[in-house]
Amino acid sequence: MLDNLFIFLKSYKFYIAWIITIIASLTSFYLSDFLNFQPCILCFLQRFIFIFLSLFLALRIFFCRYFLTPILVCTILGMVVSLLHFLIAVGLVVDFCKNFLPCSYKSFSLKFVPLLSFFSFCLIYFLLKKF
Numbered sequence: 001m002l003d004n005l006f007i008f009l010k011s012y013k014f015y016i017a018w019i020i021t022i023i024a025s026l027t028s029f030y031l032s033d034f035l036n037f038q039p040c041i042l043c044f045l046q047r048f049i050f051i052f053l054s055l056f057l058a059l060r061i062f063f064c065r066y067f068l069t070p071i072l073v074c075t076i077l078g079m080v081v082s083l084l085h086f087l088i089a090v091g092l093v094v095d096f097c098k099n100f101l102p103c104s105y106k107s108f109s110l111k112f113v114p115l116l117s118f119f120s121f122c123l124i125y126f127l128l129k130k131f
Contacts, residue, residue, distance in 0.1 A: 010131045014061050017124045021054040024120045031113065042085040046117050049078040053124070071128060078121040085114035
């Protein structure tokens, strides 16, 4: 049973990563456009990284078979940015982007949106690296 799961993940890992990036991008647009949360610079940066990841994964799936390095670089960059964003939202790191465009994560539950982004980047990284 577990062997079948590993075979499935190995066969469809790029498709699963592509679905994760599309869901993360759509969630980001939903939070900012429909729920009217004002994104900060780091929110925009995470959104752009997810969009580039979805484009790179689509190129990898449909056109080119040797396109793994830019995908992993974007994933690692996204992990760093989202972890920094979560630490700023919690208050462990000084908010250096409040002069440009402040983030509207004031409530307790919305402080964990950057953490969900971090887990998405980690899931994509380990899915592509381990399988």
